[in-house]
Structures are given as C-alpha cells and as structure tokens.
Amino acid sequence: MLLMKVLKNDKPGIWLLGILLVISIAVPILNLLVPESSPFHISTYTVTLLGKYLTYALLAVSADLVWGYLGILTLGHAAFFALGGYVMGMYLMRQIGERGVYGDPLLPDFMVFLSWQELPWFWQGFDQFWFAALMIMLVPGILAYVFGYLAFRSRVTGVYLSIITQALTYALMLAFFRNEMGFGGNNGLTDFKDILGFDLRADSTRIALFLASAVALAIGYVLSRIIVSSRLGLASVAIRDAESRSRFIGYRVENIKLWVFVFSAMMAGVAGALYVPQVGIINPGEFSPLNSIELIIWVAIGGRGTLYGAVIGALLVNYSKTYFTAALPEIWLYALGAMFILVTLYLPKGIVGLQLQSLRNLRIVRMVRKIRGAKV
Amino acid sequence: MKAMQSLREFSRRDRVFDFLVQAEPPALDLSHNIILYLEGINKSFDGFKAINDLNLYIESGELRCIIGPNGAGKSTMMDIITGKTRPDTGQAWFGQRLNLLEMDEPEIAEAGIGRKFQKPTVFENLSVFQNLELAMSQDKRVWPLLMARLNGEQRDLIDEVLTTIGLNQLASDPAGKLSHGQKQWLEIGMLLMQKPALLLVDEPVAGMTHQEMDRTAELLTSLAGKHSVVVVEHDMDFVRSIARKVTVLHQGSVLAEGSMAEVQSDPRVVEVYLGE
Secondary structure (H helix, E strand, C coil): CHHHHHHCCCHHHHHHHHHHHHHHHHHHHHHHHCCCCCCCCCCHHHHHHHHHHHHHHHHHHHHHHHHHCCCCCCCCCHHHHHHHHHHHHHHHHHHHHHHCCCCCCCCCHHHHHCCCCCCCHHHCCCCCHHHHHHHHHHHHHHHHHHHHHHHHHCCCCHHHHHHHHHHHHHHHHHHHHCHHHCCCHHHCEECCCEECCEECCCHHHHHHHHHHHHHHHHHHHHHHHHHHHCHHHHHHHHHHHCHHHHHHHCCCHHHHHHHHHHHHHHHHHHHHHHHHHHHCEECHHHHCHHHHHHHHHHHHHHCCCCCHHHHHHHHHHHHHHHHHHHHCCCCHHHHHHHHHHHHHHHCCCHHHHHHHHHHHHHHHHHHHHHHHHHHC | CHHHHHHHHHHCCCCCCHHHCCCCCCCCCCCCCEEEEEEEEEEEECCEEEEEEEEEEEECCCEEEEECCCCCCHHHHHHHHHCCCCCCEEEEEECCCEEHHHCCHHHHHHHCEEEECCCCCCCCCCEHHHHHHHHCCCCCCHHHHHHCCCCHHHHHHHHHHHHHHCCHHHCCCEHHHCCHHHHHHHHHHHHHHCCCCEEEEECCCCCCCHHHHHHHHHHHHHHECCEEEEEECCCHHHHHHHCCEEEEEECCEEEEEECHHHHHHCHHHHHHHHCC
16 A cells, blocks of 8 residues: 555656566576576576675665765765675674584684684674674664764764765774774675575575565665655755755754664665675675765766666666676776766766656657647 | 751652753743843854844734844844854843743744745745645654655645745746745745744845735735734835834844834934935
C-alpha cells in the first residue's frame, strides 16, 4: 500500500525497481541454468561485478540523499561505506576459524603474525552474524551522529563542511593503516572463506550476494523515496535552498540534517557490507578521499537530487571504469575528469536532466505543431 | 541552631522544591493589551550604536508603521525581536510572559512572531502550495515530519490563505516562477500559515508596481485586528495609505510617535526625514 503511494508519482522509480526485478530473475537463470557454451551465459565473474555495481549504486543513492536533497556536499561519504565493509570483514575473518594460514582457532592471521595473545575487546561478538549485522548499521550511524551533531550544531556549512568530511575520511584512512589499530593495517582484512556457513567462492553464494545487493538497493531506494516525498523531504529541500529562512519558519535545521545524514550513513554502511564479501577484501584504501570524490562524480553525472540519477551515474561510470581500465588503462583518469567537466558545463542536471530536457522539448514541439495545425 | 532550623525547613512535609515544580508552559498573555514590549534596548556593533535606549510598545491587533532613514536601526530592531541578534542591554517581552531574550529563533517563531524579510525568500524549487504547507504551524520535529500527512483541516487553511493572498490559480506552480510582487504575497501567506499573533513585515512594497502596492495595502489592512502587524517601510505614499499609527526611528531610538499627520508636523521629524 505504502509502496504504491510512494511510487505513484515516481515513474523512473517504478522503472528502476522493475529493472532490478528483471535482472534479479534473469541473471541467476543465465548464470546457473544456461550452459557455459551458450552465448547467453553470464559468467560468475560478471555476476559479482554486477553485484559490486549495485552496492556502488546504493552508496550513490545515500550520497544523493544528503547532497541532492539536503545540500550537504559530503566528500567523505565513502568512509561510512568502508566502515560497514570493515564490520562485515571482521565477521568474515572470525568465520575463517582454524582454516587460516597459522591455524589459530580464535585469532585472525594478522594478529598471530603481530604475536598478539588475545582477541582485542572490539573484536568480541563479531563471530555472531546478528551482531555484525547490527554493527553494520550502528557503527557508521554512530560516527555520523557524533560528526553531524558537532558539525551541524555549530552551523558549519558549504565548502567548510566538505573539507571537514574530507578530513574525516582521511583521518580514518591513516588510523586504519596502523597495525596497532587491530584491523590488519596496510593489508586490511582478506582471505575470507565463508559467510553464514556458505562457501564464498561457490556460484550459488555469489548469486545470493548479488540478489542481496539488488534487494538492498531496492529497499534503500524506496526508503529514500519515502523520505524525500514526505514533508521531511520538502523541509530538506527548503533547507538546501534557503537555510536561514527555514530556521525562521521554525525548523530545527540541525536536527533534520543530522537524522537524514545518519540514515544516509547507515545506508552507505550496508552498501559497504555487501561490497566486501563480493570483492573479497577490505583495506584502508577504501577510506581514500579520492573514493569519496569519485562517488560525488557518479551522482553529478547521473543527476543530482533525483535518487534514480545517482543509480544511473554509479552504474554508468563504474561500467566505463571497468571497460577503460581494461582496454585503455592510462586514459581512465582523464576520461573521468573529462566526463565530470563536460557534465558540469553542459548537463548541470546530469544525464537524467538531459532526458527530461529532451522530453520537454518534444512536448513543446508537439504543442507548436498543434497550434500551427489549428491555425491552418 | 541555625543549621537545625534550615534542616527543619528542608524536611517540612508540605515543602515543594523548585525543581519539582513543572515549568509553566509559556503562553502568550495579552491581559494588558500590549503584545510587544521593548524597553531600554541598546546594541552596538564595533562601537557603532545601532540601537540606543529604544522603547517601543505595540498594542494587540494594531497596525503600526515604522519609518526612519537608513541606519536608523529598523532592521536591527527586527533582528532583536526575532532572536537573530542579542541586545547588549534591555528587555524584550512578547505579551506579559514570554521573554524574547531567553528564546532562540525557532522558539520565537513557534511562539507566534512571524517575520517577512526585505528580500523575498521563498523556496523557489517548491510549489506555492508546498511553500505554504511547510510554513504551516505544526510539529516540526524530524519523526513527525516524516509521518506527516496533509489532513482536510490543513488543506482548508492553505486554501484560505491562498485566497487571501490571491495566488489560488498558481498553487501548483514552482515559487521560483512567481513575479516579484507575487513572491512578496507568498511570503506574507507563509507568515499567515504560522497563525502568528505578531507579524513583522520588512519593506513589503519595495520594487512593486502601483497596482501591486494597492493590493498589498489592502492585504495588510485586512490582516490588522486579527493579527498585530508591524510594517517597516520607506515608501511614504504607501505608509500614508495604510498607517494608523506611525513610529519614527532615528539613530537607534524613537524620535516621534503618533498619527501620520502628527508625525509629519513634528519639526524634528521634518528635519531628519520627511523634509529632505
């Protein structure tokens, strides 16, 4: 019921969910049932790649929610993604058990290597999936809450806020690089074996992870759509366009920003948690400021403030990235930069805006024709 | 001995501790028919005295025009009333009970003081209707906002305000498309949605055409009575057309007060403002 109501005025959203449903059915069939010799077969590699794109898309939706609707240009959103990823990584590390290189039943390999004697307190409980699942949301959420509470209360906005978010992710990266932090330092967490008892290398597990990513994207999109189409969403847009005006009307700008930011961080955390088992590694590089900036580029290219634009942008840019880095590796960064500049100059509303524009043009053309026809 | 006594005082069974008394919910108290008291207010910015021992009383339901040359402290006064600026000394009360100096901007807005800015700032990407919906007096915490649905009563209120400000036909247009005058009316409409007891209107007719001005004059006079309205305006013709009582500000304090005719014949006023 609620779903129908929310999607009533959101045609692109219906398309998006429809496409997600179609690929969720088609991809497993093409992977598992169609024989490898057939041209329609989709390799497990491709399935994992698609799954990875979907988690990126979810991350992009979360960034669009705060940038597109609240006007917070966050340049550190990938930090929440990486944190969610690390939490998932910790769970996966604990699942390895005795199968590690050093065969220690309790300690992950890197701890044995650093000759630690016991499990640090913050690694406790991560052998339980429910606990890890909770932490995937809570850890990014709490960091976003503390950060947002301080930043929004002191009314830090605009470029200053962007710089602070950038510093946040950079500080986290430096911290996670340290071996003493207890998260595997430089190498991060890897060599995962299984998740919930299923072998991570098995095709069926890969398919399940892909499906989980599709479902997470669909849920994340719908929840975000519920928020932006509610009165809270109207208030967010109002804050984005005229912050002090909204304050005079009586909106607690800092609270609205804070909670939407926290929700978005949790969504990014879930995306990270689904990303890690599919790529098989999480290391401090994920906190790199560059990742967060790239994320903003996805949203900008797709079309800011539409949610589905973020999905399109994330998929498109990442597909081109995969293609370019394989075909013309030295060109990729230039191509990304060029895309960003072109979009900023000629498509301020992103690819989605282009499509809306042409539709409107068509309508105008039709109207003009009608008027002419009437005159004749 | 004294200690004993205070201990006994402390343990009396009928004693009520201050912290146990629930703070009385502040409400607008208009028992003396005065809605706004500004007394002995001073404010200086880097040595410049923007407000200098200002005393101003606004009666409930009145339409008051405030005039004064540039730098007379009109905008600073508005800022102090709405909580944007804190005065160095002085008192500001809303009705008998609400101390404006202890409240922040959203609290003051919630208590019933609405302000229209000089430059119209409407939410350009939202429709006229949505602008009014947002401005409505309602529970503005995060969760209630997420769950909020427009009910019939609220829709009626919005329609009523749309009629008052004459933007019925444009309800679903983005506010960014409105003309300058229409934006000003929308702003006034947004103020009305908050059902404010006191409306502060800053230069409502700046940049308006004559027809728009007449329309605005009509609108503001129709609001007086139901609300108290304070208008700050430069345009003397406009002030003449609506004013019942005029206050002249000069160098941060009240120079003269009275009907337009009285004020105009005051030699001091003529000197600083009208005679130019």
